[in-house]
Amino acid sequence: MSSSPKPCASSEAPPIRLNGLDLVADLSGALFVPALETLIVADLHLEKGSAYAARGVHLPPYDTGATLGLLREVTARYRPRTLVSLGDSFHDGRARERLHDTDIASIRALSELCDMVWITGNHDREPPDDLGGQVAGELRLGDIVLRHEPSTGLALETEISGHLHPVAAVVRRGRRVRRRCFASDGARLVLPAFGAYTGGLDVRSQSFAEVFPSGRFTVWMIGRDAVYALPSRALRYSG
Template structure:
């Protein structure tokens, strides 16, 4: 785990994909996209059907490493509203064990069914919310224009894109400004968007500085993406 500060709170990046908030004993993950492979298979594009198992194994490891007592899943939890019905028995058992053992909150995203419409999260256990205010921070799926409170979100699947020695390197990263933090996608079968994409930079405004942040050899790497004009 790599410690850093955001909005006056101590945070820790866990394996570059999750965020641990020690004061709240909470693990935050975004964009699990559980059952994405089975969704594509139902539309004729056959993919190995083990993405949910891999994602949940990764999540269980993060819980054990941090000792988290609460999980906030920041939206796009299943790839579609019927995803939990397609979970194979092993993955379904893993998810049920996690939601029973932890204070689990599903925050809904654009891939999720609205609350009250029998979405996958309602079947999987845990509580549902459109957004959550906790410890002075607002937790939601997608950064909201005009938000003045410190905000944690997902949605964009940011990746730091670099070129080195003729090779293109892409690594999941968080994107951080003074008041906003966008988490990378946690799911095993999720792509990514360049952290410097104009859509991400626009979602981070207003800001004085925007950085990509990710762990590197036990330290926090901050890579400047944008600076306000002097």
């Protein structure tokens, strides 16, 4: 379980470049596309806490409010024309029933500020249709495809996805540091999970080997105060 940091554009890394576009990797885990005035987030998993509580695993019931609060802050700072959530925005098919009225109001307010698109995911194949915005299986931004699950093997088109919740680990001064990250080989870009109650999958795992078959990619690790670009060869498997 991880908690998203406060949003901040500070970065020690160059922008992520994808299909001729410069993309801004934010400390929050959001991605901004300045040329297209588009803000992209992945894997909000709203109401994950209440889903666990229903199964007898009691977590503090504040994840949805914290996630939406962070999303409001990032949106207010970048002022996007379009806001895209790359699937698994809701933790399960009954998340809508458990949303607090204040969280419903927050979502609707966001959808009034900009054009909001809910990409369907494996957790929310039918996102709620009464919260504003539009629902789509995929979305195209010029020549870039936005989808929930990354494709594998030879890349046939440039894409941005979520689903895998990437994290990376490095050793610094004898201490292992493990952080959420953006990961890209220049053809595919996988975003970190944005939700407050989301775990992570190491980018050196087999699942990512299928997404980046050459084994060569770059991660933009989210530090406490900045985002850092590192080549895959500098990483350590975090287990």
